[in-house]
Amino acid sequence: MEKQIDARGLNCPQPVILTKKALDEIEEGRVTTIVNSETARENIKKLAASMTCSVDVQEVGGEYHISILKEKGLEGPQFENVAGKNGLIVLIGSDILGTGDKTLGRILMNAYIKTLVEVCPLPETIILINSGVNLSIEGSEALKPLLELEKMGVEILSCGTCLDYYSIKERLAVGQVSNMYTIAEKLNNGVNTIAL
Amino acid sequence: MKTNGYYILAFDSTHHAIRVEEQLKQRELGGEMVPTPRDIDASCGLSIRFLERNLELVRDLVDSSKNRVRLYRVDGVGGKAVYIEQEL
Numbered sequence: 411m412e413k414q415i416d417a418r419g420l421n422c423p424q425p426v427i428l429t430k431k432a433l434d435e436i437e438e439g440r441v442t443t444i445v446n447s448e449t450a451r452e453n454i455k456k457l458a459a460s461m462t463c464s465v466d467v468q469e470v471g472g473e474y475h476i477s478i479l480k481e482k483g484l485e486g487p488q489f490e491n492v493a494g495k496n497g498l499i500v501l502i503g504s505d506i507l508g509t510g511d512k513t514l515g516r517i518l519m520n521a522y523i524k525t526l527v528e529v530c531p532l533p534e535t536i537i538l539i540n541s542g543v544n545l546s547i548e549g550s551e552a553l554k555p556l557l558e559l560e561k562m563g564v565e566i567l568s569c570g571t572c573l574d575y576y577s578i579k580e581r582l583a584v585g586q587v588s589n590m591y592t593i594a595e596k597l598n599n600g601v602n603t604i605a606l
Numbered sequence: 607m608k609t610n611g612y613y614i615l616a617f618d619s620t621h622h623a624i625r626v627e628e629q630l631k632q633r634e635l636g637g638e639m640v641p642t643p644r645d646i647d648a649s650c651g652l653s654i655r656f657l658e659r660n661l662e663l664v665r666d667l668v669d670s671s672k673n674r675v676r677l678y679r680v681d682g683v684g685g686k687a688v689y690i691e692q693e694l
């Protein structure tokens with residue numbers, strides 16, 4: 411089984427997602443991904459390592475041909491984390507981004523979460539507290555991008571106290587309910603924390 | 607090249623974008639507010655993404671006489687979106 415993926419010019423994290431999909435589809439064999447950025451090359455190498463696949467990179471005229479060999483029975487624990495353990499935590503404390511007009515703030519927050527799907531690096535964890543939990547429930551405009559982020563390995567934690575306070579616990583539609591202990595630990599262990 | 611079946615309206619005015627989004631919602635035409643892609647405009651603007659089947663209805667709705675609005679068809683090349691400007 412041999413597959414080739416042309417991921418030249420694609421925005422991060424697309425090359426990683428395409429490669430992971432190709433590797434998931436085969437039981438054993440080789441997947442070669444072509445990229446033209448060093449960031450994409452490094453991210454794909456990390457992906458291969460996390461899936462216990464051997465990897466070989468060749469530079470051809472400024473492009474990288476990354477050849478990944480998947481062997482039967484050698485897969486590590488199910489690969490779940492395209493996002494990786496980079497210690498980047500995004501703490502979202504409101505469904506409004508920035509101070510000022512609320513309508514604009516809601517639009518900006520939704521735009522921010524939609525954009526997170528398309529830029530690198532992906533956060534390791536997104537923590538939603540207070541009215542931030544309005545983003546992770548049914549009917550939220552941010553739900554679809556949050557589900558995509560979760561699929562790419564981003565951990566999404568919604569504050570249980572907050573879901574309860576706003577009586578929306580039953581409507582939670584992505585990620586897990588979390589408590590202040592977990593949230594405090596995540597923030598303490600974060601390497602880079604962005605609080606919005 | 608693959609057509610993704612959707613279009614983007616890129617607005618110069620944020621207020622205009624919000625107004626059009628409300629009108630689309632009222633008429634149940636869907637449409638989703640998204641940040642204007644960097645490939646279209648480097649400034650931090652708002653766009654509305656909508657399905658091709660609503661193209662004519664959206665064209666009728668949008669008044670570009672006062673505020674500049676640009677229309678793009680979204681094509682895909684190997685997973686990367688390409689924006690082709692169209693006449694509004």
